[in-house]
Amino acid sequence: MKKVLIVLMSLMLFALTGCGDKDYEIPLIIYDFEDLYMQDFEDLIYLADNYSEFHFVSYDSKNSQIIQNEIVSDVLLNDSNVIVVNPVDRLGVYPIIAKAKENDISIIFINREPIKEDLLLYDKLYYVGAKPEQSAEYQADIIIDLFGGNPYALNEFDLNEDNVIQCVILKGEPGHQDAEIRTENVIEELHNAGFEVEILTVEEAYFSQDLASQKMRDLLPLYGESMEIVIANNDAMAIGAINVLIEEGFFVDENLDESIDRETETWFPVVGIDGLPIAVELIEKGYLYGTVLNDSETMAQAINELAYLLVSGLDINDFSFVIEDNKYIWIDYKKIY
């Protein structure tokens, strides 16, 4: 009898010690594992986890808000008091917030920003991300730099020397927040800096590389002569454009070293946004002029530090990042060119 009791006791003890702090799980609910950008971002979040107090556990919402709702409902039953959510539907997160509020759980939203009205529903909500307008501002900065910085005296990239930047814009999905904001703001920033811009055409390529190639092929006969720069809402479309421009002789790799020497070889300026690894590679090879990097690495650090503060119940004022309105942690983009 005694032996049985001892065995039972030790089992219980084992079970109790089994749920120590090191096993503290923070659900990381990604909108879609198929998304390459989110894959990289997820890896960075794991890499930045230098804390022994918790570890992340990823969930795939499979690009369905319904699945994400289910995942959230399930993880709320666990004892984690912080969850990280990459929303599928920006408009659809308010029930998740309501659930979290009910269970007194903090949510760190990433990658897709919920609407402000929803973020105000509850005080333990945070958004770690970049201001979409800033990517456009930075893209404009790169363009300004390309054209010499002086709006009244453009350099040799003003091909027709009219002091006006003739541009082709490759826009993402119409109505998509990023597409609208990036398109609008890059032009606005150039205007603000005193540059005159002539938009030859705005082509909707839905953030797609293939669609961008197709649109580029169509517009080259019309605007090939007059355009001075291609501005794309993202890197994928920029790369799609570059592929066509290479075919059409806008890039000429004379020494066949698979890269372009901007000093000696023929090239054409294309700018993107996102800072995909392949885009960075193309910049190094001289094909892509510049891109704006969504600084996922810093975001990952911010997410980890914030999670640590929330899990440990520490003062949020000790956070080494700036929190705007007690909600927003804005991470600056990085210009690469």
Next chain:
Amino acid sequence: MKPLRNFSIDKKLSLVVILLVFSALLFSSGFIYFRTYKTFESVVEDNSKEINKQIILNYESHFEEIREIGRYIEIETSKLDTANQTNLFSLYNSFATLNADIISISLVDDTGRVQATSYSSYVQNSYLTEHEWFIKAIENEGIYFFLMSPNKKVFLNTDEEVINVSKRIEFYADGEERVGVLLIELSTLKIDTLSKQSNLGEDGHIIIFNDQDELIYSSDSNCIDSTCLSNVLARDLIIGGKFVEINGTDMYMSINTIHGTRWRIATFINVEIISSSQFTLSMLLFYVFIITIVLSIVGTSILTKQITKPLNQLKTHMLEIQNSDHLYREVDIKGQKEVVILAQAYNDMIKEIRRLLDRLVEEQNEKRKTELIALQTQINPHFLYNTLDSIVWLAEQKDNEHVIEMVIALSRFFRISISRGKDVIPIEKEIQHAQYYIQIQQIRYSNKFDYTFDIDESILQYEVVKLILQPLIENAIQHGVHEEYKGQIHIKAYQENGFVNFEVSNNGYGLTKQKIEEIYEKIANDNHESVGLKNVVQRLKLYYGPTSGIEITSELDKNTTFKVYYPILKGEI
């Protein structure tokens, strides 16, 4: 534990079997019930969630279709100037006409003025900028808002419910870029149609409600405003799934958001089948339970009867034997094989015990006989000494006649005593032996007593254990001969009722009853104190069994008789 030990085997067996069967059944049926119930419940739950997803997908594709039209119109609008009213009208009107769900499409500028519309005639509402659809859209870029207009259309004063889909867009008016709101008025018919496409079971229904938990649509006629139970339950759960009861009907409620809108759909699916199957299952398990218990009770009692009945027979038989002295009866038992074998073994054992016991008794008797004979044959040395002393004295008196008589008697006496080592001699010899003895004693005691022999001639041929009479006579002389008067000793031998009787009486002082009792007691006592009389009786019993014995009668101062008797053996008659 101790009381259990006192239970009989059949009670114990039945108890154990029933307990085992009961607990095993209870455990297994409980387990089956729980597992089946849980499995069934989760199947129904999954199924309900699946239906909910399907319904939502239907709604989402409907709304997505509207958004796509909106996007197309937005792009086309941005290409056309509102100055060109006919182009915009024909664009808007063609969509409103082609798509049955679209009632109207309009463009309102940031001041609330209608820039274009699919209506050919309309009423300009001056407070458009105060409408929720307008405010939401103008404040949030890039988002389509789906709002239920509860009372009327924006431009026509009718009571028909419509859904307002609005989005902030950019357009050109007279070459100038402007900001406005694109408004699509949607019919609610499609929502109703879609809700009826899924089988939700009896009383199953769907409700659609917005981010303020306000009821937008309900397929249930019992649920007409936000206070209805379905809406309250859905509001409390927010999202997810749960088993609920509505108007006494078991329902599975699942709530999800509709992508791209601020709306949620709650589906209520009839899941009465769970409780009904739960009942069926529990009844089934109950019957199985009862039948098995009954069968096991019957089976156990039959089985235990088969074992315990012969066992009880055996037990009774053994108790009988225990309580009676020599009942070596064999037991005859039929039934359970093991018990029959046990009974046989018991019989064998009893037989063996009987054999061993008989042998033991026999051996003991032999041993006793040998011992007693050894004792008996030791002739009292005093007698020999006294007799020889008497002979010497007679010789000194020159009483040759008596000397001769005595020496002859003594020699014959010894001859019979020895009898060639035989234990049993004819009564005739025994009498002779007694006569020689008493002859010697009479000479020794100088005729202080007289004696008579009264012998039944018919018994002379029978046999007797030797040296029975001599101790009796010795006893009679000792107690019956005195100085005062002449002793009289009578020796009588006769048969009566198959018994041989020897009586030796004297006319001594006699014995009190108490004294007689003492003598009996001494004889019966099995100690080592050897008395002549006791030796006689013991030998008689050894040879002739318990029916032989001694009887002492005495009349004080008159006469005292010692009678020994033993049965005549069958072979001798």
